[in-house]
Amino acid sequence: MNNVALEQQVFDWTECEDAEVGDMIFYDITLKVALGEFPVGTKFISAFWMSTQGVLSVLDEDEEEHIFRINVSVGEKVDNEEFYAGMEDDIPIDLELN
Numbered sequence: 001m002n003n004v005a006l007e008q009q010v011f012d013w014t015e016c017e018d019a020e021v022g023d024m025i026f027y028d029i030t031l032k033v034a035l036g037e038f039p040v041g042t043k044f045i046s047a048f049w050m051s052t053q054g055v056l057s058v059l060d061e062d063e064e065e066h067i068f069r070i071n072v073s074v075g076e077k078v079d080n081e082e083f084y085a086g087m088e089d090d091i092p093i094d095l096e097l098n
Contacts, residue, residue, distance in 0.1 A: 003083070007049050008049045009033070010056070020034070029058070036068055 010033055013026035024046040031040050035058070048057040049070075057067045 003078075006051075006070075007047075011044075012037070013047070019048065020052060023053075024049045036066065038066075046071075060070060 007024065007026065011026070011029040011031050012072065013030075014028040016024055016026045019025050026049065027045070029044045029047045031038060031042045033042075034040055035042070035056075038058075043065070044058040044060055048058045048059075050057065054070050055067050056070055057065055059065055
């Protein structure tokens with residue numbers, strides 16, 4: 001199984017920091033998917049992933065901001081046992097696996 005966080009599906013980065021709960025700032029990003037008029041491989045100074053607002057803001061090399069809505073689609077169902085395999089040490093003790 002290959003679970004990848006949402007932002008990791010959209011771009012790579014060299015550095016990041018928390019902004020607010022659910023919001024992150026990423027630096028020196030490179031797109032993994034096309035974003036509006038910007039093709040895969042486009043580089044930006046930074047990206048502000050504002051999941052609390054449902055938008056992604058990127059800052060280009062001219063320091064111009066481009067804002068996009070974050071739209072999510074849900075994929076196939078994940079098998080519980082497969083998902084939790086090898087994660088026993090990461091699961092809170094009071095969480096029961098069903």
